[in-house]
Amino acid sequence: MNKPYQKPAQDEPVWWFVISAGDILVTDDKQIPHGYLSELPMPDLREYKTVFIGELRERHCYLVIADFGDTNFSAVGDFISVRELITKDDDALFAMAARAKQVADFLATHRFCGRCGARMQAVDWELAMHCHSCQHRCYPRISPCIIVAIRRNNQILLARGKRHPEGLYSVLAGFAEAGEALEQTLAREVMEEAGVNIKNPRYVGSQSWPFPNSLMVGFVADWAGGEVRIDPFELEEGGWFDINKLPRIPGEGTIAHKLIMRVKAEIDQERNSES
Ligand SMILES: [Zn+2]
Structure with missing residues (x-):
């Protein structure tokens, strides 16, 4: 090892x-x-x-x-x-x-113990810091964060974050809170940020996002009701976009891009099977 x-x-x-x-x-x-x-x-x-x-x-x-x-x-x-x-x-x-x-x-x-304040030592056989005074051990912190593309017929819900570059729209995202299952995080974040209900969440993939320590857990979900009300504290603006008339979106290689493309693929596939 x-x-x-x-x-x-x-x-x-x-x-x-x-x-x-x-x-x-x-x-x-x-x-x-x-x-x-x-x-x-x-x-x-x-x-x-x-x-x-x-x-x-x-x-x-x-x-x-x-x-x-x-x-x-x-x-x-x-x-x-x-x-x-x-x-x-x-x-x-x-x-x-x-x-x-x-x-x-x-x-x-993690140079000092968060419990007793003593200097911590690196563990030599696993990536961890250990306090020999009180036996407290710490591992690299990973913060789970849901990211979700919401679909309504041939449209996708996109929003512009306050820190996004001008003209860039993305899908919704938010951190899991202590005690939550990701399904609950999804429902809460989407309601808080956009005021809509969702159903049928399907897991697509995940991506480590080291800014500073998120694990983005990506889903696609369907709109289940509610008019879009963008939370003005977190977002600049947002709404439904036709999947074939998208604004500027995050670049290839990001989980956000992958989720948007997944929605497009679903819509394209349904259109093809109808025709
Ligand atoms: Zn300690």
């Missing part, structure tokens, strides 16, 4: 996920640094915390935690937002970058 603080072998080409203040190091051609350490212009990594975080395309992946404003990696490339790694054809790479960002954030925010 691989342990979190094992070191890469000298003769092993690996993926290096270097995180600084939540951003990730990429080479000049926007790739994650990959290969033998001796062939990359990296600083001396003994000065840095490195964590084994998994495998990508049969190569080991290591997180390297760099300082805020660290310039020692400038010969390799630049730090960019992990968002820029979302593409339509490499879910696995984005997922590993999402993991690297979240593990770095976890280690940075």
Whole structure:
């Protein structure tokens, strides 16, 4: 079994996920640094915390935690937002970058025990922080968040969030609250944000969303009643859009895009079977 603080072998080409203040190091051609350490212009990594975080395309992946404003990696490339790694054809790479960002954030925010205040120690056989004073143990926090595309005949409900770029519309989303099943989160969030009832929710897929630690759980559901009333505290505007006359929507590679395309596929399929 691989342990979190094992070191890469000298003769092993690996993926290096270097995180600084939540951003990730990429080479000049926007790739994650990959290969033998001796062939990359990296600083001396003994000065840095490195964590084994998994495998990508049969190569080991290591997180390297760099300082805020660290310039020692400038010969390799630049730090960019992990968002820029979302593409339509490499879910696995984005997922590993999402993991690297979240593990770095976890280690940075769990240096002291939340129960008794003592310094915490990294567990050597699993990714966790442990307090030897009171035995409190913490794991990386993951926050489940539903995201749902709501369909009414040939239309889809889209809304513009207050932080969305101008003209960009997306599906509804919201965090699960303590004690809720996701079915309850779906019904509550959709009612709160848009004032409508839904039925027949169907699970489509999920995506780790490391801003900072969401797990987006994606559904398609059918409208079951109610006029759209957009919550002005969370959303700018929203309403029903013809599936063939969509506004600007989130890019390929996002779960939001996948859900919108799923609704379109359902509608297209029904039209084809009718004709
Ligand atoms: Zn403690």
